[in-house]
Amino acid sequence: MDDDLVYVYANTPQEEVANLIGKYDYMAIPVVNDQQQILGVVTVDDVMDVMEEEATEDLFKFAGTTDEELNYSSAFQACKARLPWLLITLATGFITSTILKYFMVEFKDVIALVFFVPVVMGMGGNTGIQSSTLVIRGMALNSFSGTDLFKRLMREIAAGAMMGLACGIIVGLWAEYLTRSTATAQISYSPPLLALTVGIAMMSAMTFAAMFGAFVPILFSRFKIDPAVASGPFVSSSNDIFALLIYYGVSMALLAVV
Amino acid sequence: MDDDLVYVYANTPQEEVANLIGKYDYMAIPVVNDQQQILGVVTVDDVMDVMEEEATEDLFKFAGTTDEELNYSSAFQACKARLPWLLITLATGFITSTILKYFMVEFKDVIALVFFVPVVMGMGGNTGIQSSTLVIRGMALNSFSGTDLFKRLMREIAAGAMMGLACGIIVGLWAEYLTRSTATAQISYSPPLLALTVGIAMMSAMTFAAMFGAFVPILFSRFKIDPAVASGPFVSSSNDIFALLIYYGVSMALLAVV
Numbered sequence: 005m006d007d008d009l010v011y012v013y014a015n016t017p018q019e020e021v022a023n024l025i026g027k028y029d030y031m032a033i034p035v036v037n038d039q040q041q042i043l044g045v046v047t048v049d050d051v052m053d054v055m056e057e058e059a060t061e062d063l064f065k066f067a068g069t070t071d072e073e074l075n076y077s078s079a080f081q082a083c084k085a086r087l088p089w090l091l092i093t094l095a096t097g098f099i100t101s102t103i104l105k106y107f108m109v110e111f112k113d114v115i116a117l118v119f120f121v122p123v124v125m126g127m128g129g130n131t132g133i134q135s136s137t138l139v140i141r142g143m144a145l146n147s148f149s150g151t152d153l154f155k156r157l158m159r160e161i162a163a164g165a166m167m168g169l170a171c172g173i174i175v176g177l178w179a180e181y182l183t184r185s186t187a188t189a190q191i192s193y194s195p196p197l198l199a200l201t202v203g204i205a206m207m208s209a210m211t212f213a214a215m216f217g218a219f220v221p222i223l224f225s226r227f228k229i230d231p232a233v234a235s236g237p238f239v240s241s242s243n244d245i246f247a248l249l250i251y252y253g254v255s256m257a258l259l260a261v262v
Numbered sequence: 263m264d265d266d267l268v269y270v271y272a273n274t275p276q277e278e279v280a281n282l283i284g285k286y287d288y289m290a291i292p293v294v295n296d297q298q299q300i301l302g303v304v305t306v307d308d309v310m311d312v313m314e315e316e317a318t319e320d321l322f323k324f325a326g327t328t329d330e331e332l333n334y335s336s337a338f339q340a341c342k343a344r345l346p347w348l349l350i351t352l353a354t355g356f357i358t359s360t361i362l363k364y365f366m367v368e369f370k371d372v373i374a375l376v377f378f379v380p381v382v383m384g385m386g387g388n389t390g391i392q393s394s395t396l397v398i399r400g401m402a403l404n405s406f407s408g409t410d411l412f413k414r415l416m417r418e419i420a421a422g423a424m425m426g427l428a429c430g431i432i433v434g435l436w437a438e439y440l441t442r443s444t445a446t447a448q449i450s451y452s453p454p455l456l457a458l459t460v461g462i463a464m465m466s467a468m469t470f471a472a473m474f475g476a477f478v479p480i481l482f483s484r485f486k487i488d489p490a491v492a493s494g495p496f497v498s499s500s501n502d503i504f505a506l507l508i509y510y511g512v513s514m515a516l517l518a519v520v
Binding site for chain 2: 026029031047053058060062064067069071073074086087094104118119121122130134138159162163166
């Protein structure tokens, strides 16, 4: 008789049972109570259902809603599930519109700066999502160990900076072209300086976003907050605000002193 | 002997094998060649690995990169995997910056309109992602049947319109407040009219985004294109452009005629 038993308790979280079965390729695992009396068995096909459920749950969290939506039949129920995230985005919009107001009053002669606000924010946002997805999924699959996380963070920053450099150069060239073709009366700065501003802002925003996107899930998991929650609303909203502030800051540094 | 055999072929896609095993709660399934000679067996724990892999793959596609990243060790490899999606976002930025240029030349006296560009685009984008996630995941889990899809599309449009109405009213009130507090010299339109413009633009953009986000995955799956690909780059980029065009259009309709 093999008495080297592996078992789970009735209150063991289903993700943990799934991990055990998955890790050891078991076909089934006994469930016991506190007195180690057997209560039943969880088979591998139960676990498959759990895994499918978890994957769905993660994907919906990512999109800022809930997988219960799959069972909803009315549009009204769908609204209730989705509005919380949308309201976070809306609140973020209160902040970005206020920043933009100051930005535009400060640079009212440089309307061309505004043309690139959406792309700088968008690139920052996407870079952040990519970094946080990698870190969240890596942690969920136990691909990263503790000391690995710091290295991973450094690597994300390096990747963000490299991608930012490439994209910054491209957007700078585009900005140079687009502002040159704008009615000259509206430009009080030279197109090359404006192009440099846009390029540096994008590179800085992307580097920051990669760092932030990787750091937040690590921080959240330290505080036992489900890191999958972080990837959606929190990282996106913060990166929107930071990207705009970085753009504002770079513009101040390069254009306001001229 | 039970001769009611269920088996798969050596070239059956792994997702299909996983679906069969998952659906019937089998512990294993035989694999045969074209002459129905048995080649081996796929067990349920192999299938679990496949499912885990698929879930990871979907999540990474969603973020515009690839799950191979988990094995990458250098920042340079990460860049190569992520740049394609970022370049799509960048190309989208070329379009949005061009639209914004015309927008700002047209409404150079209404700088307050620009304050709300990021939030209108952001709300459109998120609404689209929520709709496409629901439809993609619903199709993957076979939760929706054929005729269901049309109903689902209608429901998404209704949900988008309702959420758009709620968010449009909120952003309108905010726009009214924010423009009132802006130096009056810069406003040539009354704050209420501007608030109405922003609110209607947001509601329209969100309704459109919900429709578009639900429609694209359905269309893609009809043409046998993996709908998970649609949720990331394509839907987001298109919704950014459409949201801005809608904002431009609503502004033209409400402000240009005054």
